Amino acid sequence: MQHDELDGRALPEREGAPAVAAPPPWWRARPWHLALAAVAICYSAVQLAFTTRIGLGWDESVYLSQVARGVPAAEFTASRARGVPLLVAPVAVFTPSVTAVRVYLGLLSGAGLYLAYRPWLRLRPGPVVPVAAALFAGLWLSLFYANEVMPNMWVAYCAVAGVALACLAGGRRPLRPVAGLVAVFAAASLLRPSDATWLALPLLVYAAVTRRLLVAGCVAAGLAIGWGEWAVEAFLHHGGPLARFRAATVENAAGLHFTLPDHLRALDGPLLCRFGVGCGGFPPEQIAWFAAVPVFAVLGVLAARRRALTLALASAASLAFAYLFTVGYAAPRFLLPAYALLALPVAAGLAWACRRRATAVLTVAGVLCYFAVQGVTAFVHIGKTHAGRAAAPLVAARLQALGLRPPCFLYGHDAVQIGYLARCTSHGVFHHYGGANVPSSLRAAIGRGEWVGVLTRRQRLPAPFLAPWVAVELPVGDRRWRVFLPPGDL
Structure with missing residues (x-):
C-alpha cells in the first residue's frame, strides 16, 4: 500500500504490478489552482470596477493619515493597532490619493484571497477550495471591505491561511508551513491583536492535544510580535498596557453581552450599529443564508471527516464568539474572519449535497440565490456609501x-x-x-x-x-x- 503525502490515505495497488508513485500534489491540484486564481482575479476586477471611487470613512482616514504623505496624523486611539497603516504604507508614503490606495488594496486583496486559500489545496485537492473562496468573495461585505483601509478582511485572510498552515506544519516538509504560520500570526496580531488571540485559542488546543509543540511555538511567536508592538506603544503613548487595555475596553464597549439580534438586524447594513444609528429590522433573505451557514458547515465537517475542516469550524466559532458575546454593539465586518473560515466546511457540505441529483438541483438554486442577494446588497451599499462620502x-x-x-x-x-x-x-x-x-x-x-x-x-x-x-x-x-x-x- 502507498500513502498519500497530503492526508495519509492509502492508494491501492494491483497485485503483482509495480508500485506507481502518487501524482505530485501540484499536478493533481493544478486545475483547482487555476480555478482559485480565476476567482481571485474576478474578485479584484469587481472591486476595480465598482468600489475604487468610494471616499474615505472615519476609521480609514485615521489609519491612512498615520503614513500618508503630507497629511497630519489623526488621533490614534488605544483600541487601534499599527498593522493597517503598515499595510497601506507602500502606496501612501508616495501619494495620499484615495483612488491610488483603493486600486492598490483591490489588487492586493485578490492576491490575498488566492494566497489564503491556496494552502488548503494541499489538504483538500478538488473543487471545495475554489468554491469556498467564491462563497467568501461573493459576500457583499467582502466586496465592500476588500479595498477599504480596515483590518477585518486581512485578519480573515490570515485566519484562513493560519488554520491550513497549522495542519501542514506537522507534515513531512514543515519548513515553509512553519515560517508561514509565524508570519501569518504576526500579521494578524499587528492588524488586530484581540482577533489573532481568539483565532489562536483553538489552534493551541489542537497543538496540545496532538502534541505538536512546533505548531504551538509558531503561533505563540507570531502573537508575541504583534502583542509586543502593542505593549511598546502602550508604554510610549497610553500610560502602559493596563491603561491602554482599559481605554480600549471602554472604547469598544467590551464586557459580557449578547449581540446576536443586533448582528442579525445588521446583515444588510448599516455598517455600524452604534452612536444612535439603528440596526433596522430583521431582513429575512439575509437571515436565510446566515442560518444555512452553520447547518452546511456542520454537514461538511461530518461528511468530509477532515481534521482541518473541524479546526476551521472551531476557529470560526471562537472568532464569532468574541463579537457576539464580548462586544456591546454590532458591525457586519466584525464577522468577516469567521465567514472566511466557515466558507470551507460550507463548501464541503455543498459538495456532499450535490452527490444526488434532487438535492443537487436545490443546492445549486440556493447558491445562486445567495449570490443574487449578496450582489443586490453590495450594489445598494456601494451606491449609498459613495453618495454619502461624496x-x-x-x-x-x-x-x-x-x-x-x-x-x-x-x-x-x-x-x-x-x-x-x-x-x-x-x-x-x-x-x-x-x-x-x-x-x-x-x-x-x-x-x-x-x-x-x-x-x-x-x-x-x-x-x-x-x-x-x-x-x-x-x-x-x-x-x-x-x-x-x-x-x-x-
Whole structure:
C-alpha cells in the first residue's frame, strides 16, 4: 500500500504490478489552482470596477493619515493597532490619493484571497477550495471591505491561511508551513491583536492535544510580535498596557453581552450599529443564508471527516464568539474572519449535497440565490456609501476657497475625513460638540495660530460655545453644511 503525502490515505495497488508513485500534489491540484486564481482575479476586477471611487470613512482616514504623505496624523486611539497603516504604507508614503490606495488594496486583496486559500489545496485537492473562496468573495461585505483601509478582511485572510498552515506544519516538509504560520500570526496580531488571540485559542488546543509543540511555538511567536508592538506603544503613548487595555475596553464597549439580534438586524447594513444609528429590522433573505451557514458547515465537517475542516469550524466559532458575546454593539465586518473560515466546511457540505441529483438541483438554486442577494446588497451599499462620502471632498474645496491652508484644525462632523483631504489635524464628533467652554483641542489649535473651523450639518447651534463664532454656509449639493470660524478675540 502507498500513502498519500497530503492526508495519509492509502492508494491501492494491483497485485503483482509495480508500485506507481502518487501524482505530485501540484499536478493533481493544478486545475483547482487555476480555478482559485480565476476567482481571485474576478474578485479584484469587481472591486476595480465598482468600489475604487468610494471616499474615505472615519476609521480609514485615521489609519491612512498615520503614513500618508503630507497629511497630519489623526488621533490614534488605544483600541487601534499599527498593522493597517503598515499595510497601506507602500502606496501612501508616495501619494495620499484615495483612488491610488483603493486600486492598490483591490489588487492586493485578490492576491490575498488566492494566497489564503491556496494552502488548503494541499489538504483538500478538488473543487471545495475554489468554491469556498467564491462563497467568501461573493459576500457583499467582502466586496465592500476588500479595498477599504480596515483590518477585518486581512485578519480573515490570515485566519484562513493560519488554520491550513497549522495542519501542514506537522507534515513531512514543515519548513515553509512553519515560517508561514509565524508570519501569518504576526500579521494578524499587528492588524488586530484581540482577533489573532481568539483565532489562536483553538489552534493551541489542537497543538496540545496532538502534541505538536512546533505548531504551538509558531503561533505563540507570531502573537508575541504583534502583542509586543502593542505593549511598546502602550508604554510610549497610553500610560502602559493596563491603561491602554482599559481605554480600549471602554472604547469598544467590551464586557459580557449578547449581540446576536443586533448582528442579525445588521446583515444588510448599516455598517455600524452604534452612536444612535439603528440596526433596522430583521431582513429575512439575509437571515436565510446566515442560518444555512452553520447547518452546511456542520454537514461538511461530518461528511468530509477532515481534521482541518473541524479546526476551521472551531476557529470560526471562537472568532464569532468574541463579537457576539464580548462586544456591546454590532458591525457586519466584525464577522468577516469567521465567514472566511466557515466558507470551507460550507463548501464541503455543498459538495456532499450535490452527490444526488434532487438535492443537487436545490443546492445549486440556493447558491445562486445567495449570490443574487449578496450582489443586490453590495450594489445598494456601494451606491449609498459613495453618495454619502461624496460630500467630504466638496466641503474640503469650499473650505479652501474660504482661505483654509495648513497648518489647520477641523472639529466636528466628518472632520477626520475632511481633515485628511484638506491636510489638517482634526477631531471628529458624532453628537456632543461641547458645552459653554471652548474645547481644549480647539483652544490649543487657536493658540498655535492654526486655521480653525467647526463643521456641522445641523441647523441648530451645535454647542453654546459657538454662539459668538462666525457661521458660514457651505452649499454642497442638497445638504446644508456650515463651518463656524472663531471670533477675533479668541
